[in-house]
Amino acid sequence: MRIGLLTDGGYPYTTGESRLWCDRLVRGLARHEFDIFALSRSREQEERGLVALPPQVRRVRTAPLWAAPESRHGANKRAERGYGRRERREFAARFERLASAICTGGAASAESPEASDGFADGLYGLAALAREYGGLGAELRSETAVRILETACRTPGANRAVQAARVPDHLAFAGLLERALRPLSLDWYGDDALGAVDLSHAASGGRAALPGLLAKRFCGVPLLVTEYGVQLRTQYLANAQLAAPVRALEAGFQLRLAAEVYARAELITPGNTHARRWQERCGADRAKLRTVYPGMAADCFHAVGEGAYGGDPHTLVWVGRVEPAKDLIALLHAFAEVRRAEPEARLRLISAPVRGAEAHGYLAHCRALAAQLFPDEAADAHAVGDNPVSFEEIGGPEAPELADAYAAGSVVVLSSVVEGFPLSLVEAMFCGRATVSTDTGAVVEVIGGTGLVVPPRNPRALADACLALLRDPERRSRLGAAARARALELFTVEQNVTAFRGIYLELMSHNPVHRENADDAAAPQPFARPAESHVPGRWAAPTAARVGSGAAPSRVPGPLAVLMRDHLDIAEEGAGA
Incomplete structure (x- = not known):
C-alpha cells in the first residue's frame, strides 16, 4: 500500500521531534511504499539536509513555511498573482466565515461532523479558492482581511479577550494566520501527489494534518492522525509571550483546527492517556481513539x-x-x-x-x-x-x-x-x-x-x-x-511497528480506493497497486503449476500450489465416483 506521511518540522529532516519515530516506522514497514510530504520550519533545518532514506520512500515533497510566500517552492505557481473582483468577493465571504468561527466558536462536534460549521466552510472554501485561482498569501495579508478580522472581533458573543484587540493585534494575528494557512496554497492535492496515495498519515495534529484534511476533501483519501505530544497544548505554551488578544485569537484558531482534524480523521492514535484526554476535551470521538505507545530502540x-x-x-x-x-x-x-x-x-x-x-x-x-x-x-x-x-x-x-x-x-x-x-x-x-x-x-x-x-x-x-x-x-x-x-x-519499536501495520490494513479494509481512471463498472480497489504484484520471491514456485485446464500464472507460491493440487485431486476423485 502507498502511504502519504505528513510531517511538520520533523522527518525526513535531520532535526525535529518526530524524526526518530517516523524513521523507525518507515524502515519497519518495508513492504509498504511511502511518499513524504514535509513542512520545514527554518532555513537552518533545510540546510542541515535530510536523513538517509530507505528504498521504500518513493519521493519527498517539501514546503518551507518559514520563507516569504513568493520565494516558496512547492506552492501553487499562481500563488501570488492578484485576484480579480469576483475572486476577492469569494475570498471575503469565506474568510468572514473563518474569522467569525475563530472569534465566537462554532467548531464541528465529533457527534455531528457533517453539521454546518463556519470554520470548516471557511477553511475548505479558502482551499478551493487557492486550488482554482492561486494561492492566498497576498489576500490573507491584505487590508480586506484585517478589516474582516476587526469586525469579527467586535461581533456580539466574541471572546472577551478578543474584543479587546486593537489594530496591532489584528495585524499580528493576520500574519500568524497567513503562515498557518500556507499549506492550503500548496500543489499537493492532485493525482500526482496526495491524490495518488492510499492513506494519509499525519505525524502530528495541527498544521501537519492540514494537507491530510484537503487530500480527504478533494481526493477522498482517508486520514490517520498520530499525536505523541498534543499539538494544541504545544501551541498554547509557545504563544505564552504574545499579547493577550493575539493569544486568544491564536488559541481560538488552534482549537477549531484541532476539532476539525479530530472530526474528519478515520482514526486518531494518541501516544498515551494524557494526550488522549486532551483530544477528548477537544471533541475527538472515543470510538476513533486508539493508544499506540511510541517505539523506542532498546x-x-x-x-x-x-x-x-x-x-x-x-x-x-x-x-x-x-x-x-x-x-x-x-x-x-x-x-x-x-x-x-x-x-x-x-x-x-x-x-x-x-x-x-x-x-x-x-x-x-x-x-x-x-x-x-x-x-x-x-x-x-x-x-x-x-x-x-x-x-x-x-x-x-x-x-x-x-x-x-x-x-x-x-x-x-x-x-x-x-x-x-x-x-x-x-x-x-x-x-x-x-x-x-x-x-x-x-x-x-x-x-x-x-x-x-x-x-x-x-x-x-x-x-x-x-x-x-x-x-x-x-x-x-x-x-x-x-x-x-x-x-x-x-515501548519497543517492534510493538509500535506492529500496531501501525495492523492499523493501516484495518483502515484500508474500510476505505477502498476509488480511482478516477477506473471503469465505472469496476469494483473499488483496496490498494493503489494489486497486492499480488508484490508476491515475495522466496514463496514463489520455481515452475508454473497447472490449475484445472487453464494455464497458471508463471509464479505461484509453492505451498499454495501444493494445496491447490491436492484439492483438485480430491475433487476429481469425487467426480469419478
Whole structure:
C-alpha cells in the first residue's frame, strides 16, 4: 500500500521531534511504499539536509513555511498573482466565515461532523479558492482581511479577550494566520501527489494534518492522525509571550483546527492517556481513539539492563534537556536534603548539548545554586570525583554514550513540572533502573507501579523517595527488573511497528480506493497497486503449476500450489465416483 506521511518540522529532516519515530516506522514497514510530504520550519533545518532514506520512500515533497510566500517552492505557481473582483468577493465571504468561527466558536462536534460549521466552510472554501485561482498569501495579508478580522472581533458573543484587540493585534494575528494557512496554497492535492496515495498519515495534529484534511476533501483519501505530544497544548505554551488578544485569537484558531482534524480523521492514535484526554476535551470521538505507545530502540541499553553495569549504589542520575520545565531547582534542593541524610550520596546531571540563550541562562542559575547549597565542597561544574553534584553533557569524558549515563547510578530521577511522554524515563526502564518521578504528564501511565512517584514542586517528597531507594538495594533491584520487563513489553519499536501495520490494513479494509481512471463498472480497489504484484520471491514456485485446464500464472507460491493440487485431486476423485 502507498502511504502519504505528513510531517511538520520533523522527518525526513535531520532535526525535529518526530524524526526518530517516523524513521523507525518507515524502515519497519518495508513492504509498504511511502511518499513524504514535509513542512520545514527554518532555513537552518533545510540546510542541515535530510536523513538517509530507505528504498521504500518513493519521493519527498517539501514546503518551507518559514520563507516569504513568493520565494516558496512547492506552492501553487499562481500563488501570488492578484485576484480579480469576483475572486476577492469569494475570498471575503469565506474568510468572514473563518474569522467569525475563530472569534465566537462554532467548531464541528465529533457527534455531528457533517453539521454546518463556519470554520470548516471557511477553511475548505479558502482551499478551493487557492486550488482554482492561486494561492492566498497576498489576500490573507491584505487590508480586506484585517478589516474582516476587526469586525469579527467586535461581533456580539466574541471572546472577551478578543474584543479587546486593537489594530496591532489584528495585524499580528493576520500574519500568524497567513503562515498557518500556507499549506492550503500548496500543489499537493492532485493525482500526482496526495491524490495518488492510499492513506494519509499525519505525524502530528495541527498544521501537519492540514494537507491530510484537503487530500480527504478533494481526493477522498482517508486520514490517520498520530499525536505523541498534543499539538494544541504545544501551541498554547509557545504563544505564552504574545499579547493577550493575539493569544486568544491564536488559541481560538488552534482549537477549531484541532476539532476539525479530530472530526474528519478515520482514526486518531494518541501516544498515551494524557494526550488522549486532551483530544477528548477537544471533541475527538472515543470510538476513533486508539493508544499506540511510541517505539523506542532498546538495543543500546541491553548491556546495562542485563546487569553488565551495576552503577554506583550512592549515585542519583538525572538525564534530559536543560530547561525550566525540568525543575532542576527543586531537584537540587531535594538533593541537599538527601546529602544531609546520606553524606556519600552523589547527583549527576547529564544533559543533551545546551542550545539557546534561555537554556544557557537556566544552566548557569542551576550551577550557581549548586555552589550555594554545597559551599564547603566547591563543586567544579564539570568534574565528577569527590564533588556531590556534577553537570555533564552527553558525549563528554564521563558519559560518552547515553547508556553510560544511566549506568552511572542506581536510581534515575525525573523532577519535571511539565512533561508529555517521558522518554528519559523509558530509557531508564530499559536499563533496569529504579526511578523516582514527579506526577506530571504520562509519567504514572509509563511507570505503571514499577517506580516511585511524588507530587511536582515538592523537594521534601522527592528527597524522601530518593532516600528510600538509596537505602534499600533489594527494592531497587526488584523495581528495576519490573520496570525493564514493562518497557520491553510496551515501548519497543517492534510493538509500535506492529500496531501501525495492523492499523493501516484495518483502515484500508474500510476505505477502498476509488480511482478516477477506473471503469465505472469496476469494483473499488483496496490498494493503489494489486497486492499480488508484490508476491515475495522466496514463496514463489520455481515452475508454473497447472490449475484445472487453464494455464497458471508463471509464479505461484509453492505451498499454495501444493494445496491447490491436492484439492483438485480430491475433487476429481469425487467426480469419478
